[in-house]
Amino acid sequence: MAQKQAQAPTPEPQTRAERVLGFMVIAIIGLSIIAIAGILIGYATKANDGTGFWQVIDLLPGIGLPIGFILLIVLLVLTFARRSRAAKGAGK
Numbered sequence: 001m002a003q004k005q006a007q008a009p010t011p012e013p014q015t016r017a018e019r020v021l022g023f024m025v026i027a028i029i030g031l032s033i034i035a036i037a038g039i040l041i042g043y044a045t046k047a048n049d050g051t052g053f054w055q056v057i058d059l060l061p062g063i064g065l066p067i068g069f070i071l072l073i074v075l076l077v078l079t080f081a082r083r084s085r086a087a088k089g090a091g092k
Contacts, residue, residue, distance in 0.1 A: 015082070021075040025068050032064035 014022075035057050042048030042057070050058065 015078075018075060018078055018082070021071055021078070025071045025075060028064045028071065029068035032061040032068065035060040035064070 038057050039048065039061075042054060048054045048058075
């Protein structure tokens with residue numbers, strides 16, 4: 001006898017907003033981490049004198065990391081809301 005196998009429901013694809021937010025989070029946090037590495041290298045080589053270009057590099061992680069964290073929370077809320085709607089729709 002042939003048995004019917006239950007097929008798992010296919011997950012909904014990500015929305016464009018989720019993809020854009022995901023890339024924004026990766027880019028902002030990645031840039032901030034690179035800036036932190038640049039700060040450490042600058043101080044180790046005594047190149048960071050706190051003027052000009054280094055002011056921007058010193059300021060970037062202080063702004064980028066909180067913004068990246070907020071965007072990550074927004075992305076998680078959107079993803080959980082989409083999965084909740086999909087689960088409620090599949091249960092009916």
